[in-house]
Amino acid sequence: MDMLGNILYDTVYHSAPIILCVIGGIFAYKANVLNIALEGMMLTGAFVSTLTAFLTHNVLLGVLLAVLSAMVLGLVFSFMSVTCKGNVIIVGLAINLLASAIAGFVLVRMKTSNITLSFLNVANLQVNIPVIKDIPLLGRILSGHPLITYLSFLGIFLMWVLMYQTKFGVYVRVVGENEEAAKSIGLKTDFYKYVAILIGAMCCGFAGANLSTERLGLYTNDMTAGRGFIAIAAIYCGRGSPTLSSAYAILFGLARALSVNLSIYAGPAAGLFDIIPYIMMIGVLTVVSIVENKNNMTRGFKNE
Amino acid sequence: MKMRNISMRLVNSILPVLLAFVIGGVVILAIGENPLETYGILLGKSLFTQKGLLNTLHYASPLILTGLAIAITFKANIFNMGVEGQMLLGGFFAGIVGAYLPAMNPVVAKLICLAVGVLCGMLFAMVPAILKAYFRVNEMVVTLMLNYAMIKVLEFLSTGVFRDYSSGYVSTPTIKDEAMFSRLGSSKLTIFFFVALAAFVVMYFVMNKSKLGYETTAIGKNLEFAEATGMKVHKKIITLMAISGALSGLAGAGYMMSEQFKYTLSFSGNPGLGWDGMLIALLGGHSPVGVLIAAVFYAALKTGSDHINLYSTVPKEIVAVIQGLIILFLAVKFVDEHTDIGDKIKMKFHKKSHAAGREE
Numbered sequence: 001m002d003m004l005g006n007i008l009y010d011t012v013y014h015s016a017p018i019i020l021c022v023i024g025g026i027f028a029y030k031a032n033v034l035n036i037a038l039e040g041m042m043l044t045g046a047f048v049s050t051l052t053a054f055l056t057h058n059v060l061l062g063v064l065l066a067v068l069s070a071m072v073l074g075l076v077f078s079f080m081s082v083t084c085k086g087n088v089i090i091v092g093l094a095i096n097l098l099a100s101a102i103a104g105f106v107l108v109r110m111k112t113s114n115i116t117l118s119f120l121n122v123a124n125l126q127v128n129i130p131v132i133k134d135i136p137l138l139g140r141i142l143s144g145h146p147l148i149t150y151l152s153f154l155g156i157f158l159m160w161v162l163m164y165q166t167k168f169g170v171y172v173r174v175v176g177e178n179e180e181a182a183k184s185i186g187l188k189t190d191f192y193k194y195v196a197i198l199i200g201a202m203c204c205g206f207a208g209a210n211l212s213t214e215r216l217g218l219y220t221n222d223m224t225a226g227r228g229f230i231a232i233a234a235i236y237c238g239r240g241s242p243t244l245s246s247a248y249a250i251l252f253g254l255a256r257a258l259s260v261n262l263s264i265y266a267g268p269a270a271g272l273f274d275i276i277p278y279i280m281m282i283g284v285l286t287v288v289s290i291v292e293n294k295n296n297m298t299r300g301f302k303n304e
Numbered sequence: 305m306k307m308r309n310i311s312m313r314l315v316n317s318i319l320p321v322l323l324a325f326v327i328g329g330v331v332i333l334a335i336g337e338n339p340l341e342t343y344g345i346l347l348g349k350s351l352f353t354q355k356g357l358l359n360t361l362h363y364a365s366p367l368i369l370t371g372l373a374i375a376i377t378f379k380a381n382i383f384n385m386g387v388e389g390q391m392l393l394g395g396f397f398a399g400i401v402g403a404y405l406p407a408m409n410p411v412v413a414k415l416i417c418l419a420v421g422v423l424c425g426m427l428f429a430m431v432p433a434i435l436k437a438y439f440r441v442n443e444m445v446v447t448l449m450l451n452y453a454m455i456k457v458l459e460f461l462s463t464g465v466f467r468d469y470s471s472g473y474v475s476t477p478t479i480k481d482e483a484m485f486s487r488l489g490s491s492k493l494t495i496f497f498f499v500a501l502a503a504f505v506v507m508y509f510v511m512n513k514s515k516l517g518y519e520t521t522a523i524g525k526n527l528e529f530a531e532a533t534g535m536k537v538h539k540k541i542i543t544l545m546a547i548s549g550a551l552s553g554l555a556g557a558g559y560m561m562s563e564q565f566k567y568t569l570s571f572s573g574n575p576g577l578g579w580d581g582m583l584i585a586l587l588g589g590h591s592p593v594g595v596l597i598a599a600v601f602y603a604a605l606k607t608g609s610d611h612i613n614l615y616s617t618v619p620k621e622i623v624a625v626i627q628g629l630i631i632l633f634l635a636v637k638f639v640d641e642h643t644d645i646g647d648k649i650k651m652k653f654h655k656k657s658h659a660a661g662r663e664e
Contacts, residue, residue, distance in 0.1 A: 098629065105622060278452050
């Protein structure tokens with residue numbers, strides 16, 4: 001029972017940053033600019049939030065600046081890929097490399113290998129929800145998370161509304177589905193692409209702050225460890241739907257929680273449990289892809 | 305036309321590098337150092353002394369191979385991001401075989417190690433290749449995921465199964481002398497450089513003169529058209545990924561046998577030979593000759609970055625920042641067929657002389 005509670009609590013814990021990346025990334029996906037810079041934006045968010053909190057002892061300011069800095073990267077990304085028409089994948093990879101390089105550069109200048117927030121007790125950031133926390137198992141799982149974790153689950157609903165119930169969402173999808181048609185009715189397609197990318201950047205900033213400052217009070221370089229790419233895989237599997245893609249994100253959170261909790265019993269093979277999430281994501285992608293192409297009758301090879 | 309094409313590509317490769325260096329210079333200025341002096345150390349010590357140049361060529365060898373590995377897949381619009389993982393796996397098992405080999409003829413020992421590396425890289429590349437070709441799974445996500453998984457697996461193997469407990473840190477046993485490439489002269493240069501050059505020559509003919517090379521370009525330009533004209537795109541994807549994996553594996557094995565001699569957790573450095581290979585492929589415009597030049601240039605940056613640490617207070621991480629900036633600017637084509645500066649100037653002159661003629 002205790003074990004189950006731990007696993008489910010950790011599922012929520014590890015899902016949150018990926019859900020944030022997913023619900024941010026789907027807008028760019030729907031607008032037909034594949035944003036693979038999610039990883040770098042998240043890393044920058046994590047770095048800036050911890051650095052700011054370290055220097056000013058103000059966590060709120062840290063989160064704010066994390067979001068801002070991620071959005072600056074988002075601006076660079078959209079300028080290079082939308083305005084200058086650069087190759088989206090290469091721009092994204094460059095931003096991922098840059099984010100890690102800049103953080104590494106600053107860390108070396110500070111003569112340290114990681115930033116630890118010694119003034120902060122991360123347990124104090126956890127919020128207990130009044131009524132729910134007294135329900136036996138459910139309270140253990142749903143209560144006691146930091147603020148951004150709650151925000152991420154709330155975000156699934158918000159982004160669903162934004163995507164399917166507002167004019168803005170329709171326009172973004174039109175831009176992605178048929179850019180020429182969107183232009184012909186007078187939509188500023190570049191503007192919608194910019195906004196779509198910036199929404200993603202904002203969410204990644206939150207995700208980074210959640211990952212480093214809120215949960216651990218610690219930043220080490222490359223701590224995002226591919227979560228941005230896992231988010232992209234989840235977006236692919238869910239075909240850009242906020243709810244379905246988030247479900248895949250939670251599936252990854254579960255894999256991660258399992259690997260963390262089970263590795264205690266594994267002894268020396270514990271290191272191998274870290275690969276479960278990655279392998280599972282590949283398996284899921286494959287199964288989804290097989291199911292989707294099962295009834296495909298076109299001859300030969302078609303792109304995506 | 306051909307000349308113009310080449311000069312266009314040159315501008316597109318050199319301008320991003322210059323821009324990145326300028327921004328890097330601003331960063332160096334901001335921390336209170338002299339950028340010109342830093343760049344002087346960076347390039348001077350690694351290109352303009354004999355020993356430095358030979359060392360640069362030594363470090364360029366694996367980069368030529370990873371650069372080619374990425375170039376051949378990117379040219380066909382297949383995004384094989386798994387070169388890093390394939391390289392690590394090839395290097396790791398070349399090292400294990402090299403360490404546990406019975407005593408034998410040194411030439412045979414070296415060949416066995418290289419073959420093991422090539423085979424491992426090739427087999428590992430088959431996973432995303434088959435998934436892409438037959439199940440249409442996005443190869444970029446799969447290769448990236450496999451990289452993370454591979455790093456974890458190798459970390460597990462080197463801390464547990466194959467750990468050399470006599471050394472003070474996590475590493476596999478050192479390879480036998482028979483499997484090591486010996487140095488030529490006082491520099492670090494070994495035979496491995498010539499192995500890489502041979503691979504370069506082969507790849508030059510494959511990419512520029514063979515049927516496969518033509519098909520690669522066709523698939524990269526328009527996949528559906530290539531399929532419609534009768535190319536078997538699945539099989540080509542498998543072949544290209546196999547070549548890419550083999551080159552990556554060779555890079556790892558050679559790097560193991562000429563430089564590292566044992567697998568440590570920082571075997572490939574930061575940001576890794578596979579990632580450097582991507583920069584090199586982009587910088588070289590996916591052409592073999594371009595890759596060769598870019599690899600030497602990049603190796604010069606890498607050897608130079610060690611000198612920066614020795615002779616100035618600028619952290620060598622600045623090179624990683626410059627690398628990221630170069631890739632960022634490389635994504636954008638500064639000039640293409642439509643922005644022809646020469647023609648524009650001619651047009652202007654033409655108009656002017658026309659106007660002048662009318663005034664008379």
